Amino acid sequence: MVITSKMTSDSQKQISMALLIHMLACAFGLGSWVAVNGLWVELPLIVNALPEGWELPSYLTVIIQLANLGPLLVTLMHKLCPGRLKEHVVIYSILTIGALSCILLAFFWDKTTVVAGASHSTAxxxxxxxxxxxxxxxSVTFLPFMMQLPAKYITTYFIGEGLSGFIPGVVALAQGVGMAKCVNSSQSVGNHTGESSWSLHTEYLPPNFSSSVFFFILAAMMCVSMAAFVALNRLPQTYELSSEKLVPHTVASISYGLDNPASESDGGGVKHQGEGAVQNSPLLAGPKHSMYQLAFIYVLVVWVNAATNGLLPSVQSYSCMPYGNLAYHLSAALASVANPVACTIAMFFQIRSLVFLGVLTVLGTGFGSYNMAMAAMSPCPLLQGSVVGETIIVLSWLFFTGTLSYVKVMVGVILRDRSHSALVWCGAAAQMGSLVGSITMFPLVNVFRLFESGDVCNTECPL
Known part of the structure; x- marks a missing residue:
């Protein structure tokens, strides 16, 4: 009787410990892409406050691409000084930098400086x-650390990674958007005549809470992730971790992620949480593909990442702002929510048919083409000023993000099951696509000025 009672107590402790580790793994995943995703969903509110205006998204796509120097430097450090790079030190460092950056952003996001005679959002x-x-x-540190835990916790980590995009999107929806109204303003004409001229200017009403509060929320999420990591670091002494067979050391070591940084991320840095779900099962001997099929798969990788991480994000403001702040706000927030939802669907409903993925890519490209066309027609796109036009542009961005996110995950699954090197090349192709998309759009938006911004109150569009 005493033995049975003791076994029951041990079993309850194991269950409680397992639940605790699942919660910590999920909380740890929150810090993976929360900052970048948070910036994108907050753009509709800050794009009107910063001097770059509607060009702001194109700057962000390039900045995020430059930030891929981080994984490169970590990889070089691992290669040049093997054994010296401590995984937990790197994770502590980046989580600390992330939390501090979010706090600094809350105070300095709207501060500007004069550079080359023009005001810029340098801070x-x-x-x-x-x-x-x-x-x-x-992308190259969190997952290798999680590989040291039993495999069942990896899925929970990916749920947290998906929430790193989902939660900022929900918070942005709760924040609401500052509705615009047109206000008459007078300006004196001449010195002594007393005459004045009237003009309209756009005035934005404040949202439910400020952008600074939003950035503090992002900082809190980073702190939660850090606290979870501290707790996970102390868990190897527990019965849960010592009694289960861990992932093999060759996979668990940090070199797994550092040798193949592309295998954990598509390299674009823009709204890709959850895509790491393709790593959820061990590598299998995948089906054979012809050279033409492989070429088709890699073309999909390049194109989908170019579209989702470079081409379309650069012009989202031009595509949505003519329909109003609400349309832009909903497009950004719902698209951020659509990404983890699509990745979660891909985890449970996997359709590997290349024909299906090709059709889905064409469908997603169609939505993207509509978004690009509306950006090109800015500031007078189709159905401007109507509820139908606003609804269509929001749904177009939602389906564009959702369909191509599913394609990205499934392509990763196919290449993962083929071979390890195929997955590495997948990451390289994704990075190339993201980089080409960003570099292509930046001069078109900021140098050649092919896209035109407007003012809701003063832009006259033909009926």
């Missing part, structure tokens, strides 16, 4: 770079 760009550096580097 915002510098802090954004460090935030992107944190998130990009997390």
């Amino acid at each position: 915002f760009f510098i802090i954004t770079f460090f935030l992107s550096l944190v998130d990009c580097t997390s």
Whole structure:
């Protein structure tokens, strides 16, 4: 009787410990892409306050691409000084930098300086770079650390990684958007005539809470992630971890992520949480593909990442702002929510048919083409000023993000099951696509000015 009671007590302790580790793994995953995703969903509110205006998203895509220097430096450090790079030190460092950057962003996001005779958001760009550096580097450090735990906790970590994009999107929806109204303003004409001229200017009403509060919420999420990591670091002494067979050391070591940084991230840095779910099962001997099929798969990788991480994010403001702040706000927030939802669906409903993925890519490209066309027509896109137009542009961005996110995950699953090197090349192709997309759009938006911004109150569009 005493033995049975003791076994029951031990079993309850194991269950409680397992639940605790699941919670910690999920909380740890919150810090993976929370900062970058938070920036994107907050853009509709800050794009009107910063001097770059509608060009701001194109700057962010380039800054995030530059932040991929982080994984590169970590990889070089591992290669040049093997054994010296301590995994937990790197994670502590990037989580600390992430939390501090979010706090600094809350205070300095709207501070500007004069550079080359023009006002620029220098503080915002510098802090954004460090935030992107944190998130990009997390791709090659967080997952290798989690590989040291029993395999059942990896899925929970990926749920937390998905929540790193989902929660900022929900918070942004709760924040609401500052509705715009047109206000008459007078300006004196001449010195002594007393005459004045009237003009309209756009005035934005405040949201439910400020952008500074939003950035403090992001900082709190980073702190939660750090606290979870501290707790996980102390758990190897527990019965739960000592009694179960861990992932093999060759996989658990930090070199797993550092030798193949592309295998944990598509390299774009823009809203990819949950895509690491393709790592959820061990490598299998995958089906054979012809050279033409492989070429098709890698073309999909390049194109999908170019579209989702470079081409379309650069012009989202031009695509949505003519329909109003609410349309832009909903497009950004719901698209951020659609990404982890699509990745979660891909974990449970896997359709590997290349024909299906090709059709889905064409469908997603169609939505993206509509978004790009509306950006090109800015400030007078189709159905401007109507509820139908606003609804269509929001749904178009939602389905664009959702369909292509599913394709990215499934392509990763296919290449993972083929071979380890195929997955590495997948990451390289994703990085190349993201980089080409960002570099292509930056001069088109900021140098050649192919996209035109407008003012809701003063832009006259033909009926």
